[in-house]
Amino acid sequence: MSKYLKVDYVNLGLQFQNLEQEITDKFVEISSKGSYVLGEELKDFEELFSEYCGTSYAVGVGNGSDAIFFSLLALGIGNGDEVITTPNSFIATAWTIINIGAKPVFVDIGDDYNIDPNKIESAITSNTKAIIPVHLTGKISKMDEILEISKKHNLYVIEDSAQAVGATLDDKKAGSFGITGCFSLHPLKNLHVHGDGGMVTTNDKKIYNYLNKVRNHGLVNRDECEFWGYNSRLDEIQAAIGKIKLPYLNQWNEKSRKIAYKYTENLMDNVGVPIDKDNEKPVYQTYVINTDYRDVLQNHLHKLGVETKIHYPIPIHLQESAKKLGYSKGDFPITEKQSSRILSLPIYPEMREDQIDHVIKSVNEFF
Ligand SMILES: Cc1ncc(COP(=O)(O)O)c(C=O)c1O
Structure with missing residues (x-):
């Protein structure tokens, strides 16, 4: 453990x-x-x-x-x-x-x-x-x-x-x-x-x-x-x-990308990870993995000190505020499916190597 x-x-x-x-x-x-x-x-x-x-x-x-x-x-x-x-x-x-x-x-x-x-x-x-x-x-x-x-x-x-x-x-x-x-x-x-x-x-x-x-x-x-x-x-x-x-932004973005690529390389066997094309450089505002076991994984990570978020657990068309627009469950299957599977891992330029490693180890250990 x-x-x-x-x-x-x-x-x-x-x-x-x-x-x-x-x-x-x-x-x-x-x-x-x-x-x-x-x-x-x-x-x-x-x-x-x-x-x-x-x-x-x-x-x-x-x-x-x-x-x-x-x-x-x-x-x-x-x-x-x-x-x-x-x-x-x-x-x-x-x-x-x-x-x-x-x-x-x-x-x-x-x-x-x-x-x-x-x-x-x-x-x-x-x-x-x-x-x-x-x-x-x-x-x-x-x-x-x-x-x-x-x-x-x-x-x-x-x-x-x-x-x-x-x-x-x-x-x-x-x-x-x-x-x-x-x-x-x-x-x-x-x-x-x-x-x-x-x-x-x-x-x-x-x-x-x-x-x-x-x-x-x-x-x-x-x-x-x-x-x-x-x-x-x-x-x-x-x-x-x-x-x-x-x-400082370019160097911060670069650091986030490095963390993201380390996550991707080390987590791809167990969870869905973002894959970049050669012609794009995302800034990894969030690093989102996806898995059928999202909620239990989140709980496991929390117990090991790793704080995670969900962006976003309720799609906009299913929000109470959006009721009058007339949409219902099933209208946007891909959005709806991912909302129950996604999890955002910690990512920011100041993260320490031991913290990044701890996140990776904690996720992999779960599986
Ligand atoms: C995708 C997206 N659009 C719009 C906004 C709104 O920005 P703000 O919170 O500065 O009004 C945010 C910020 O939370 C966002 O993430």
């Missing part, structure tokens, strides 16, 4: 400890200046973020949900419109569509946990306006196929890149494929600030200009309001933290 070793699912404090001086110095500088919203830090971070993603623009917003919501608003999507997305996501993806007055139309996933492009066309109607693929687990969806369908049917593609800052497909970054890319900088994301935060990337100047206003009450300047907007900005302190962290 493995000995007990504590392996937290995440440990955000470790990342802070490594950057403590830089972050506290910046906090003191911003606080002394007293410039807290829509200042130089945000401008700098937006510029660096867009450069990093390979897009012309980036706009900081209050959170990842608003990044998607504002994208839908910018495209004029609303009442009577339909937006295709996946039921295998954090509920925010569907919430944004509902909140704008449109209808989320779900499409089942493939074995990469992302939307299956082969099933998209049959879900398109004359009301369909957009597709929101979600790059779940930090792996980019099948964008070639999705973009081809979107062109054929004249649909917008909004990327839910909340879990995928820095992920690439054919060397192109998440957030640079669609009309907008929507990112969350929530503490549990691979690039995170110290609270809520979000970012929208785009190459479209009109959308960029709109986003700059809609996040700030629709104001064009201090006194003139062009339209009714929202208060959802990325604060200076959060932007400064993002700016400090972004240069």
Whole structure:
């Protein structure tokens, strides 16, 4: 029997400890200046973020949900419109569509946990306006196929890149494929600030200009309001933290990938593991295994100190909140089947080798 070793699912404090001086110095500088919203830090971070993603623009917003919501608003999507997305996501993806007055139309996933492009066309109607693929687990969806369908049917593609800052497909970054890319900088994301935060990337100047206003009450300047907007900005302190962290992101993502590949190599005989293609570099926001024995395995790991999570145990179409959409059990068999089999193992760049080994040993021992 493995000995007990504590392996937290995440440990955000470790990342802070490594950057403590830089972050506290910046906090003191911003606080002394007293410039807290829509200042130089945000401008700098937006510029660096867009450069990093390979897009012309980036706009900081209050959170990842608003990044998607504002994208839908910018495209004029609303009442009577339909937006295709996946039921295998954090509920925010569907919430944004509902909140704008449109209808989320779900499409089942493939074995990469992302939307299956082969099933998209049959879900398109004359009301369909957009597709929101979600790059779940930090792996980019099948964008070639999705973009081809979107062109054929004249649909917008909004990327839910909340879990995928820095992920690439054919060397192109998440957030640079669609009309907008929507990112969350929530503490549990691979690039995170110290609270809520979000970012929208785009190459479209009109959308960029709109986003700059809609996040700030629709104001064009201090006194003139062009339209009714929202208060959802990325604060200076959060932007400064993002700016400090972004240069480290590639090496963090690389470390996560190394952990993932070690897991894959050592666990593939006992559980289903993610397999990457040569042309993709996922960022492993989550490392998801699948097995028929998920619940007992989770319990076994817990007893040995290994904390795990499930992303997500209830597909969105089966949530109480989604009842009015009229979906029922059996509608998306692949999503439903995996939701009872998946388990997310701890993965973060600061994980120690003995912790990684303990996770592997504990899983294998179970089988
Ligand atoms: C796939 C996905 N979409 C959207 C969001 C929403 O981001 P936020 O929590 O920053 O609003 C998240 C974050 O949890 C997410 O994982």
